[in-house]
Amino acid sequence: MPLEKPTADRIAPRLAAIFANAAVGLCELDAQGRFLLVNEALCTLLGRTSDVLRTLSVVDVTHPDDLAPSRRMLAAIADDGQTRSLEKRYRRVDGSVVWARSTVTLLEGADGGPGTFLVVTIDLSEQRQAERAREESDRRSNTLIEGIARSTWEADSAGLVVQDSPSWRAQTGQAFEEWIGDGWLDAVHPDDREYARRQWHDALAARRMVNAEFRVRRSTGGYDWMNVRAAPVVDDNGEVRKWVVMDIDISARKSAEAALRASELRLKTLVSGLPQLVWRAVDSGHWTWASPQWQAFTGQTPPRSVGFGWLDAVHPEDREASLGRWVQAQEQGVLEIEHRLRDPHSGRYRWFQSRALPVRRDDGAIVEWLGASTDVDDLRSLHERQALLVAELQHRTRNLLGLVSVISDKTLQGSHDFDDYRARFRDRLGALARVQGLLSRFDEDAVVTLDRLIQEELAAHGIAGDAAHVEVSGPSDIVLRPESLQPLAMAVHELATNAVKYGANGNRGGRLAIHWHLAHASDGVRWLHIRWHESGVDLGAAGGGFSSSGQGRDLIERALPYQLRARTRYTLMPDGVLCEIALPATQVLRDADDAHGERSQ
Template identity: 40%
Template sequence: MRWRRCQLKGSRMARSLKENEACRDAAAAIDVLAAIDQVLAIGESQVTDHRAAYRCLGLLIELTGARQGAIALHDPAGDALLTLATQSSYSAGSGHYGPDRGSAPRIFKNMGRAAQILAGDAVIDNGGSELALGNQTDEAWRVTSLLGFPLRQGGKPRGVLLLADRPDGFLEAQLGACRQLAPAIASVIAGAGTLQALQRTEHWLETLVDGMPQLVWRARDTGAWSWSSRQWQAFTGQSAEQSRGSGWLAAVHPEDREPVRRAWTRALQDDRFEADHRLYHAEDADYRWVQSRAHAVRECGGRCAEWIGTTSDIDDLRRLQHRQQRLACELQHRVRNMLTIIRSVYDRSMESGGDPEELASHFRGRLDNLARTQVIVMQSADGKVDLETIIRDELLSAAAHGRISLAGPEVALPAAVAEPLGLAIHELTTNAIKFGALRFAASRLDIAWAVTAAHRDTPKLTLEWREHAVPAVPLAPIRRGFGLELIEKAIPYRLSARSTVDFAPGGIGCRIILDLPASEGDGRLAATK
């Protein structure tokens, strides 16, 4: 009987132990399921992969009772393990799991063991020389126990999970918990890393778009905009909301809106949107010419998902092109005029008769004068010629010396006025060197000019050439040469001027009065008074 009672008592104890063990297993399973839920919640919180690994590591340390741990990811490019997160209770006090901000946790002094775990399977080691990570013999570099588990995703190595220094060592229960949690942890870290990569890419694209000089936008097939860049908003003054749909057309010049709509209709057939139009510029409160271009973004099946487009400011370029066209036309006109002047100079020079060498010298002098005027015109940014510069260049080229005085304001002459007026000054200078004030040392030459203008009247330029104390009494010539024909007939005809030549005692006098044209485009006077 006694033996029978002992047997019954042992059976009851065995059943009690089994029940207690089952309860412990159930509790452990519940803890693991709760930990899995927390890991999945971490994945939904949209944190970085470092933060996700750190939080998952904290859950594992709390679940297994380890004192420190680490998660490292495998870098296929360098075939190395890169530390993602670490936690240790040694540096923050018992029961607190925080990042070790001092020296690196002892578990990560050497990653050689972690690489072995990545290549193989889970490892539990509760003692022995194997726990000295690497070849270090210093006791401070040792761990008392180690649990290592590989993190895999899609059957490929993703990283390793290391836990260390559990006071009672690691058991199969802790390994089972890691085995159940590892897939969720690997998935969460990978998802967080993907999200972080997407966020970095998005930030990079935003930075790239913000640094572009073009106005960037997105639209649907109908031309309805879904997004516009900050450049568009700054250029047009529209907000992002105002530009959506067809609102962007409000910034297009009213005369260009219908052509732009037709361009969108053609874009559906040509798979490319192109339009040059005027766009409102908020800073100038005016319209500027722009060039808009867009391409369709198609999905794998060929369906158009959206359009990505840019708008570039080409207003300055168009102005330069138009100016270039005007300059080309002006050059053609100027060349024709110059050839006409040269032919006229040649004809008049030949008609005057005389010694051939003298005629050739006069002709060369007149051509040189025209050439100097053209040089001044080409050197000027606005194609204007300063009157005083014409006079000084002519006197210097003729090596004129003596008592000469120049007086007058700054006057900018267009080429059409400077050419005949320069020829007139050349003829007067040549005559003065041969017969007048520039031949005799005691003589004097005064050249003066002035600009006068009544209210709202066209300004008038008056040029006076006056020679003094010439010994010989000038007489009016019997035959009228090229110089007199130019001053008394050609200049009045070409410039609508009034000109007179006075053969007075003491020297020749000449007066030329002509209207000064306004500068092209802005109505400013060609003279600076």
């Protein structure tokens, strides 16, 4: 069936429906620009009803600044009949402005009369807002880049510079002809140039961003450190169209980093030279770093000491107290601990004093703790020894004062007059002083042998041990206990005093023989035997100096057995005196030297 031939009667209603319901604004203007027909979309766009618009002309709804272009466009269309478009602003009733694109076509008039204009108006509000947002974003980006970057420039897809960058040339002093292509590399420091070239070419090949740091020449001379960042710009097909680059001046940061490295190097050198074990910590004893001294002493590697690994080096009995001090340190603002740390080389623990202070921010918050552990083991030992020495000094002083009192009383009882008392008392005090001198050597970690005690006492009385009439013999390495020195020295003093005044050393022809040795008794106990024998003495001429009583004999026969469990015998012979003293080795000899003394017999 053939298609029905369209007629004006059939088309007109349809065109009218399209006109009325179109989504864009449609209107017909007469030759003077007055509205003849308007659709609903245009009414909505301009904010007016169709009745109102048909009383107005296009001049009444156009922004004043856009009137002239609108009139020129209508005149041109009326003249040549060519369709034209114009982006312009329309004024709404509420005073607001709306951007729109109006496309105008000339319609022929009936019977050759004046033509009218068909206007298609499209709302550009959203497009304009997007453009303004993009422009604002571009402005912000440019402002941000200008605030950050020293210079910006572009390169083509091959990475070659093809257009000018005044900021780059101002920075480097290069002329345009010098820096196009890859001439910008000439402005890079010679030591960094190969690195910069490699970074750039690797990025081009991989089509990835560049983020490199190198030195770029300054137009005024010298070089500045730059962080050079470049990114590819790709099209819809993923092809690189160009590269955009910005250079950020990081000279200040580099100087700060260099200063920090120098400072850390100085600190490391200082810390390495300290005798203390230095460390850093956070969060109640959580270590973050330990110095080489800590590793050298404890044997802990840095990974083992961080966190709470350092506790492994602390004596098990001190660990709980050490952690408790860290809890207190948060409140007190200072850490002080005395604990024992193990030395793996010797296998023993040494006492250390650990002290730390907090590093605080301006607001007072603790950032970290800096601490050091100082070896105080020797100091503690000295304090303990000092306490023992003070106690020993007090003990000795009390004993010495008591002994002086006894000597004074005994001397007074055996003296004929005051002069005799003074002489005897002075001699005995001298002997006592010599004993104290020997005791002081023990305090200096020296030793005193029986041989030395006897020789010094004989010398104090003017008796030469190597004289023809004097014989002194016995092992030279019998080391005496300090508590045995005083009674033995006083006994030898009394014997020597009598020998000088009345005995072998006070008479012509007299002889003195002193001998000592070590021997075991039948019960296996070792004894030190001392034999003092004076002979060739005329007892009658001695004037009664040798007697059956007196302080010397009292000391030998009573004091030595009481103080040293000695066995003594004091015998007056026809031509002199024989004194025999036997002392248990456990009372008079140093334990460590007993065996050595026994072998020397």
